[in-house]
Amino acid sequence: MLIGLFVALLLLILFGIPVLLAIGTVALSGILIVPELVPAMFPQKMFTMLDSFSLLAMPYFILAGELMAKGGISKKLVEFAETVVGHLRGGLGMAAVVASMIFAGVSGSATADTSAIGSILIPSMKERGYKPGFAASLLATAGTIGPIIPPSMTMIVYGSMAGVSIGGLFLGGIIPGILIGVGLMLTIYLHSFFPQFPELRQTSGKFNLKKVLKASSRVWLALIAPLIILGGILGGIFTATEAGVVACFYSFIVTFFIYRSVSWKALPKILVDAAVTTTMVVGIISVAGAFGWLLAYLDFNEVVLDLLKSISNTPMVVLLVLLATMLVLTMFVESLAILVILIPVAVFVSKNFGFDQYHFGLLMVMATQIGATTPPVAVLLFVATSIADTTYDQTIKYCLPFIATLIIVMLLVAFIPGLAAWIPNHFLGP
Template structure:
């Protein structure tokens, strides 16, 4: 009944954080618990050292965007793939993959890379209806390739290693990118999307690579430091902020002191949105736990599934549907406590499940009606959601193929964590 009431409030248009709060508060009152429980559980949920990484990663992403890193990444990607059929489309996906390894945000990747490449692609004869959904899907790689805010939240809630989750996201993110690059190449051949006249010379590649090297070094510092045990994911976020300021302000010299106020305000707003959801979600998790909701859901699903295969299929369907109208972080905090007891019964690895959940929900970021990345790319291309839909469907199909591979071949998620 609690879950049903929650989704009714969602559909009425209440913000996700307040929906969680309203449902939880009413249930606390109905169960006869003192009201102080509400404040205690919210404070406990937000009072976590691991969650300190969230505002720091958001801040570093904004600093990198303003500091000119995205343009250098695009230029380097263009030297590698720009000469191929549908070259700019393939460049856009490769650039999204590089940028994902810097920001961990789907919206930031879509805005940063799309803002540069969508106008350029349209100028070169690409259809707007193809460009916009492609950049939205490319941006969805952001929360999979580390660093990743959804994986950070999941790791905190599930009490599993955030470092292993980050490392585990590398191969799934690469698969998403490669799938979209192959699709772009096929479409480019069919529609005669012509690349650059000449292949970049080795000298040009090295020159652009050198200019982008400081940008591309960032993910190596973050992941290398975590894997080697030099610093934690939270400490890596702080290092990312310092690195972004130094590179953007003193080396690229595109980040100005006057930009800092706007960057800080934007980062604070984004952080507030995430942490308010986390705080209310902590209260909601406590409420459903004391009311045995996870056990009830587990019992129900156990009665209709008889194998790990069918369980993961049902969970995928639920998460794909939820991702179309609930934002990624909110969905993580709602469904993690519901599904963890069940996947434990069937022996699904918690790292593997975290990546399944993240991939499901990021697909939702480029799927109507929520599809925030579609709105970002559509606003850049100046086209409606309806105009994007035809070309969007096969791209979603590509991402669903990757989802099935990640779901049923656990080694794709667990290979790198097991090595490192």
């Protein structure tokens, strides 16, 4: 029956059924098939999945990201990033990465990161001769930093379901997020030496400290947003959930009263957009949670554990198999749905093999974000391709080196647990 459920889910998605509806249909059908279960279990498990105080942070962080994006913060971040790295080979591309890293500390969402930074930089990159597919693939992969550098919507979901400190996960994402940014910038720099990328050899002149200071004076309020969030969590001033309210309030004050970049007339649309995004995410979480419960009821956790033990009893081998499985599954199914479905079994396996909770959680989040850039189902590639006004084939043509960089960083974190676990264990304890 377990195989049948996964086959049915994959077929529905391949036939173009929306992910939320596909997962819900399979979960409800599975509950109806099992004789000892009743249909009422389906809505009950959906509600149970959402009955979490930690998840309350999600709509606030989503609204904070909407306020910052609509308030033109992303444009100021791009200007600042270009003054910092524009003098380097491939400087405009590197500015996209730096801007994505900073905006990640505000939005917590890969899609928001890709859309906000991409809508500003991709047209500029095309004007300077960047190939549209290259620009799209770069912005899509840079967008994966959004849920890794804190705050993070995906970490909130994982932490609330896995019983892991969300604040600890936030702290654990700092070093891996920076490594991804550095890795992508290095990849761009290496591209600049190939003859087919002459546009990457353009620079904006020499480094100018005065320009950097001038640009930072216009964007420092956005730069300190993640510091306020992390500082408050570390100082015990507020919890990770309450940090969402703080981020929302801070974004409102900055955009409405300091920058004055958002009018009161625009507020209803911002609220509606945030509500729509929240509803979509919550819907996927609820049905995927019900499906995950059904799998656990059918002893899927034990089946996976036995299978992994039959492959190897070495923790590192098991971890690599899990990561590879996540990467393959997210190639075909929306990454958040896969994460929610597999969190129970992943946590079950991690406890049996004694993995560090922050290290393991960060790797699961990283794997799902890489999955959002790997064809055929790659949400971030679709978003960036649409902004670049190019074809999906052209974007895929240039994405492999960037995806390889993401995988290399993930493997680096896997083999050196301290990259993800040292900061949270040092401040919060194991």
